[in-house]
Amino acid sequence: MVDIKFKFVHAADLHLDSPFYGFSAESEKIQKILRDATFVAFDNLINLCIEEDVDFLVIAGDIYDEANNNIRGQYKFYEGMKRLEQNGVKVFVSHGNHDHLGGYRATIKWPENVHFFSCEKPQEIPFYKNGTVVASIHGVSYPKRDVRENLVCDFKVTSQDTYNIAVVHTNVGGRSDYENYAPCKKEELLKKGFDYWALGHVHKHEIINPAKPVIAYPGNTQARNIKETGSKGVLLVEVEDGNTSYEFKETQYVTWIELKQSITELQSGEELIEAILKKFTKIRPQKGGVIARLYLEGRGELHYELTKKGFDKVLLELLREQEEVERDGFVWVESLILQTGLRIDKAKYLQEASIVGDFLQVAGKTLQSEEFFEKIKKSALQIYEDVNKVGRYISPPSDEELKSWLQEAEEVGLQYLLEDELDAT
Numbered sequence: 001m002v003d004i005k006f007k008f009v010h011a012a013d014l015h016l017d018s019p020f021y022g023f024s025a026e027s028e029k030i031q032k033i034l035r036d037a038t039f040v041a042f043d044n045l046i047n048l049c050i051e052e053d054v055d056f057l058v059i060a061g062d063i064y065d066e067a068n069n070n071i072r073g074q075y076k077f078y079e080g081m082k083r084l085e086q087n088g089v090k091v092f093v094s095h096g097n098h099d100h101l102g103g104y105r106a107t108i109k110w111p112e113n114v115h116f117f118s119c120e121k122p123q124e125i126p127f128y129k130n131g132t133v134v135a136s137i138h139g140v141s142y143p144k145r146d147v148r149e150n151l152v153c154d155f156k157v158t159s160q161d162t163y164n165i166a167v168v169h170t171n172v173g174g175r176s177d178y179e180n181y182a183p184c185k186k187e188e189l190l191k192k193g194f195d196y197w198a199l200g201h202v203h204k205h206e207i208i209n210p211a212k213p214v215i216a217y218p219g220n221t222q223a224r225n226i227k228e229t230g231s232k233g234v235l236l237v238e239v240e241d242g243n244t245s246y247e248f249k250e251t252q253y254v255t256w257i258e259l260k261q262s263i264t265e266l267q268s269g270e271e272l273i274e275a276i277l278k279k280f281t282k283i284r285p286q287k288g289g290v291i292a293r294l295y296l297e298g299r300g301e302l303h304y305e306l307t308k309k310g311f312d313k314v315l316l317e318l319l320r321e322q323e324e325v326e327r328d329g330f331v332w333v334e335s336l337i338l339q340t341g342l343r344i345d346k347a348k349y350l351q352e353a354s355i356v357g358d359f360l361q362v363a364g365k366t367l368q369s370e371e372f373f374e375k376i377k378k379s380a381l382q383i384y385e386d387v388n389k390v391g392r393y394i395s396p397p398s399d400e401e402l403k404s405w406l407q408e409a410e411e412v413g414l415q416y417l418l419e420d421e422l423d424a425t
């Protein structure tokens with residue numbers, strides 16, 4: 001193996017110009033910020049390559065969010081490639097399902113530092129440093145969106161004297177939460193003789209194998225929804241004497257998180273607001289912003305006010321009003337989810353021979369019945385199948401979500417039954 005040190009960045013799933021569904025009605029400002037977030041993350045990636053003075057960048061697919069409607073994404077990507085060219089950074093791109101080669105391409109004359117892998121079979125491109133080949137980059141692109149065949153079989157190491165990197169968009173191990181495009185198995189990758197498998201497709205960062213070979217998903221550069229919580233970024237990789245070290249580097253502009261606040265100990269609305277703001281202080285980032293899904297939970301005095309008097313809506317407005325989303329360090333509440341309950345002694349009511357007691361007994365039995373749950377699940381999921389296109393914009397509820405709906409139904413029922421009592425107090 002040639003003894004020259006080099007550095008590269010492994011990125012994937014940039015999804016440039018991703019639209020962030022579901023924000024249209026609330027605020028134009030936040031909508032614009034989210035629309036730009038994938039581009040800010042892209043700039044962060046380009047800046048990282050320049051600041052770290054890397055030799056090259058590999059991208060394992062899904063540069064654009066849409067294969068066709070992506071002209072803004074293509075021009076922004078072009079600008080980034082020009083900046084890398086000016087800084088002597090080469091780029092190797094394998095396209096994936098979102099940016100497959102069958103899609104629209106603007107008439108862009110790409111700078112010479114950028115190589116796009118073709119879709120016929122894996123190509124191998126040598127990378128020279130100081131006149132010597134120090135690495136060989138292999139890659140293949142998707143010719144169309146729906147690639148179901150294994151693309152990894154055709155990857156071959158031709159020389160063990162160089163550091164071999166494979167760049168491919170693939171579902172390793174056929175993960176069910178991702179489309180099963182170009183599936184392959186970890187065991188295959190281990191056996192192929194490569195030094196580094198630069199993968200894309202899975203949006204959650206994961207090191208599948210730590211060394212010899214490194215097999216990694218950097219995850220996407222910017223999260224787009226609540227399913228993609230936490231840090232997002234790329235891998236900065238350094239190779240010396242054939243040994244690989246790597247570090248995860250954040251690129252995201254906006255971070256998605258789930259926040260939980262209990263109402264159990266709280267007596268008033270102000271106390272609740274203060275408790276939430278305290279949490280905001282802890283999560284407020286230096287740069288960019290946080291999009292939070294706020295869960296209110298626990299049994300307490302405030303439940304009635306929140307559900308019956310519309311305090312939940314006011315609370316959401318108050319929390320949003322004071323945030324300047326154009327500035328770094330904003331916290332935007334995406335939605336407020338009530339999982340609170342009445343402050344009642346459920347055990348006491350359960351013992352009672354009253355309508356409330358009967359209701360709680362029936363509800364309790366129903367909630368525990370597997371058969372009932374399967375029935376509810378079947379009819380709920382049917383809606384997502386029946387209504388054309390719904391599945392594209394809203395994902396069907398998970399078992400956990402469905403169960404929380406059923407819990408909520410019990411609370412609503414309870415509230416109706418106890419209404420007069422509560423209104424009297």
Ligand SMILES: [Mn+2]
Pocket residue numbers: 013015062098201202203
């Ligand atoms: Mn993707």
